[in-house]
Amino acid sequence: xxxxxxxxxxxxxxxxxxxxxxxxxxxxxxxxxxxxxxxxxxxxxxxxxxxxxxxxxxxxxxxxxxxxxxxxxxxxxxxxxxxxxxxxxxxxxxxxxxxxxxxxxxxxxxxxxxxxxxxxxxxxxxxxxxxxxxxxxxxxxxxxxxxxxxxxxxxxxxxxxxxxxxxxxxxxxxxxxxxxxxxxxxxxxxxxxxxxxxxxxxxxxxxxxxxxxxxxxxxxxxxxxxxxxxxxxxxxxxxxxxxxxxxxxxxxxxxxxxxxxxxxxxxxxxxxxxxxxxxxxxxxxxxxxxxxxxxxxxxxxxxxxxxxxxxxxxxxxxxxxxxxxxxxxxxxxxxxxxxxxxxxxxxxxxxxxxxxxxxxxxxxxxxxxxxxxxxxxxxxxxxxxxxxxxxxxxxxxxxxxxxxxxxxxxxxxxxxxxxxxxxxxxxxxxxxxxxxxxxxxxxxxxxxxxxxxxxx
Ligand code: NAD
Numbered sequence: 001x002x003x004x005x006x007x008x009x010x011x012x013x014x015x016x017x018x019x020x021x022x023x024x025x026x027x028x029x030x031x032x033x034x035x036x037x038x039x040x041x042x043x044x045x046x047x048x049x050x051x052x053x054x055x056x057x058x059x060x061x062x063x064x065x066x067x068x069x070x071x072x073x074x075x076x077x078x079x080x081x082x083x084x085x086x087x088x089x090x091x092x093x094x095x096x097x098x099x100x101x102x103x104x105x106x107x108x109x110x111x112x113x114x115x116x117x118x119x120x121x122x123x124x125x126x127x128x129x130x131x132x133x134x135x136x137x138x139x140x141x142x143x144x145x146x147x148x149x150x151x152x153x154x155x156x157x158x159x160x161x162x163x164x165x166x167x168x169x170x171x172x173x174x175x176x177x178x179x180x181x182x183x184x185x186x187x188x189x190x191x192x193x194x195x196x197x198x199x200x201x202x203x204x205x206x207x208x209x210x211x212x213x214x215x216x217x218x219x220x221x222x223x224x225x226x227x228x229x230x231x232x233x234x235x236x237x238x239x240x241x242x243x244x245x246x247x248x249x250x251x252x253x254x255x256x257x258x259x260x261x262x263x264x265x266x267x268x269x270x271x272x273x274x275x276x277x278x279x280x281x282x283x284x285x286x287x288x289x290x291x292x293x294x295x296x297x298x299x300x301x302x303x304x305x306x307x308x309x310x311x312x313x314x315x316x317x318x319x320x321x322x323x324x325x326x327x328x329x330x331x332x333x334x335x336x337x338x339x340x341x342x343x344x345x346x347x348x349x350x351x352x353x354x355x356x357x358x359x360x361x362x363x364x365x366x367x368x369x370x371x372x373x374x375x376x377x378x379x380x381x382x383x384x385x386x387x388x389x390x391x392x393x394x395x396x397x398x399x400x401x402x403x404x405x406x407x408x409x410x411x412x413x414x415x416x417x418x419x420x421x422x423x424x425x426x427x428x429x430x431x432x433x434x435x436x437x438x439x440x441x442x443x444x445x446x447x448x449x450x451x452x453x454x455x456x
Contacts, residue, residue, distance in 0.1 A: 002172060004136070007164065008179045011107045011134040014161035021104060021132045023082055027075060029129045029158065034071040036153050037064060037122070044118055047145035051117065053315075055281035058239065063118040066396075070123055073398045073415060074130045081130070081419050084428075092439075092454040095432035102423040104132035105206065106182030111173055111196065113188045114140035114286050115242040115336075121150055124185045124208075125163070127418025133183070134162050138176055141169040142286050174199075181205055183422060187244075188212075189334075190359075190407055197410075208411035208421050210244070211404055212334045215363040217247035217391065218351055218377065221255045223367035224389070229263035232340075233271055235365070235391025237318045240283040241338040245363040245392055248335050249324070251351045254344040261320065261342075265305050268318045276317045277310055285314040285337060294337040297321075297330040301341060326354065348373060352380050360384075360406030365391045384408050 019025050037044070041064055048054040048063060084099040108128045112121040121139045128135040137154065139147035151165040158164070166172060177184075177199035186196040187210040200207045217235075219228050236247050252260055268276075276282050285291040291314050298307060298319065306319035316338050324330065324341040331341065345351050355361065364386040366377050374388055384404035387394050394400050395414070403412025413421045438444045439451055 002168075002175045004166065004176050004179050007136065007160070007166075008107060008181065010161045011136065011164075014159075015104075015106050015134045020129075020134060020162065023079060026129055026132055027078060029162075030071050030075055030078075030126065032157055033122075033126070033129070034068060034075075036157055037068060037071075040149060040153055043149050044146065047143075047149045048118065050145045051114075051143040052239070052242075052286060053280075053282070053284040054239070055283070057281065058283065062239065063116055067119055067122045067126065070126050070398065070414070070418070074126055074419070077416065078130055078419070081416060082132075089429075090454075093429065093431075094437065095435060097430050099428045099430065101426040101428055102131065102419070103426050105422060105424055106133060108133045108135045108422060109176055109179075109181040109184045110135055110137045111176075111184070111186045111188065112137070112139045114142035115239060115244065117143035117146040118150060120187045120210075124187070124413060124418065124421070127413055127422045128185070129163070130419045131422035133422050135164075136176065136181075137163070137165045138168070138173055139165065141167070141172075183207070185413075185421065186210065193407075193409070206424075208403070208413065209409045210402075210411075210413070211362065211407065211409040212244045212336070213359055213362050213404070213408040214248040214331070214334055215245055215361045215365070215383075215386075216249060216251055216351075216355055217365040218251045218367065219253060219256065219260055220348070220366070220368035220370065220373050221253035222369045222373075223253075223256070224369065225256055225259050226263050226267075227389070228367040229260060230267040230270075231390050232365070232367075233264055233267040233318070236340050237268065237271065237282075237338050238392070240285060240316070241340075242283070242286065242336055243392065245386075245395060246336075247340070247363075247365055247391055248361075249331065249341045249343060251343050251345055251354070254346055257322075257342075257344060261304055261322070264320060268305060272318060276306070277308055277313070277315050282315065285316060288314065290337065291316065294335070294339060297335070297339050297341075300324065300328045300330050304342075306338075326357070348376060352377070355381050355383075360404070360408055362404045362408035363392075363394070382406065384412075 045059045048059040084101045087098045089098045110124045154165045180203040183206050185208045190211050193209045193211045272279050301321035301324040304322050306317035309316035319339045322342045361383040364383040398415030401412035401417030402414045403409050
């Protein structure tokens with residue numbers, strides 16, 4: 001097995017030189033990263049097309065543009081984020097003042113998945129740089145062309161002791177995890193998330209885990225059906241369903257079942273045409289293994305939309321299955337592909353119970369016009385984050401930290417959240433030397449009485 005001890009040691013030494021803590025150094029690194037992304041836009045689009053058949057629009061919107069925006073937002077706010085934050089001080093500590101100093105953890109390990117291979121490598125890296133860390137980035141082995149462009153860019157931009165890309169698969173990832181990092185940021189599946197957490201526990205390394213799971217989409221009987229169908233079709237079939245926050249399945253109120261399916265059919269056709277398989281702008285499945293896993297679901301329930309696929313091209317049409325229950329295999333794990341199973345319900349309590357019986361989702365989408373229904377779902381269901389009357393768009397706002405809860409993840413990022421994910425908050429009390437309140441000392445008369453007055 002390879003050994004990354006020297007590499008991590010080199011980064012540790014570089015970190016301790018203190019350069020990366022300089023705010024101007026961070027700003028310069030982010031500016032250069034942004035400029036390089038703009039310069040390599042065409043190369044990145046070509047690589048994403050070759051790896052996943054991503055269209056130019058999707059590549060720009062979900063991989064390139066989104067990180068450029070993250071850099072712009074970070075550059076705008078970074079000077080204020082790095083400042084020590086003054087907080088209140090209790091009366092008992094009169095004479096002193098209190099501050100929270102954000103400080104970089106040190107050397108960060110970032111492990112990324114294949115579904116948004118560029119965005120999910122660069123977005124955490126922006127946080128790592130902004131917070132003043134060094135970083136080792138391990139992109140996915142399943143999208144080799146994008147990972148290669150990423151490596152070329154980073155190697156040209158930064159010295160190895162500051163930021164570097166390590167290519168490889170499971171073994172490389174495991175070898176990296178043997179090392180003692182100061183923080184680990186992992187995006188990927190739940191089972192691998194557990195492996196990462198175990199490895200981090202060996203060194204007591206703080207972690208952020210951005211995982212997945214089955215994200216429900218609820219369409220209530222009072223929803224705007226046409227708009228719901230359009231926004232669900234977009235969110236589900238974007239990247240051919242290979243999105244961590246894609247609606248995994250729909251809980252549909254039985255009164256609107258036929259009307260919704262009809263609108264969904266129209267919406268899918270409008271987005272991808274009559275033959276989505278031949279649509280050059282429709283993303284393909286990442287590998288044969290994933291394609292075969294998805295194909296096995298096609299026999300379940302009743303096929304109402306799509307169903308066609310081409311193994312030689314690794315493409316599968318947007319597909320919708322009805323008459324599905326929690327017992328079907330498609331409902332056991334995250335689907336991560338363009339198949340949308342539909343479960344029907346009569347009462348909202350069935351939905352809440354159904355979700356409660358399963359791990360906490362990464363996202364939840366609720367389509368309704370009713371304030372009571374919104375309140376009931378938000379109050380009773382725990383999930384990472386989500387939207388009312390939309391899908392996926394909560395990720396777009398830099399003011400909304402993005403992450404999971406329970407088995408869908410630990411910690412969050414985006415916007416200031418990314419800076420926080422890579423920062424330790426050092427609490428400092430600045431005490432006065434002008435006087436010394438004697439209460440705490442054991443030789444003070446009535447000390448206990450006075451302490452009791454202040455504490456409790
Ligand atoms: P994955 O967990 O298989 O792989 C992710 C990374 O971990 C890759 O770099 C891979 O090389 C590495 N890895 C794989 N097996 C490993 C092992 N045994 N030990 C150590 N490292 C290992 O995930 P994936 O298939 O690339 O991505 C799909 C999953 O990621 C889905 O579950 C999806 O929901 C999740 N995801 C989550 C988010 C999020 O932001 N929460 C975003 C995208 C994807």
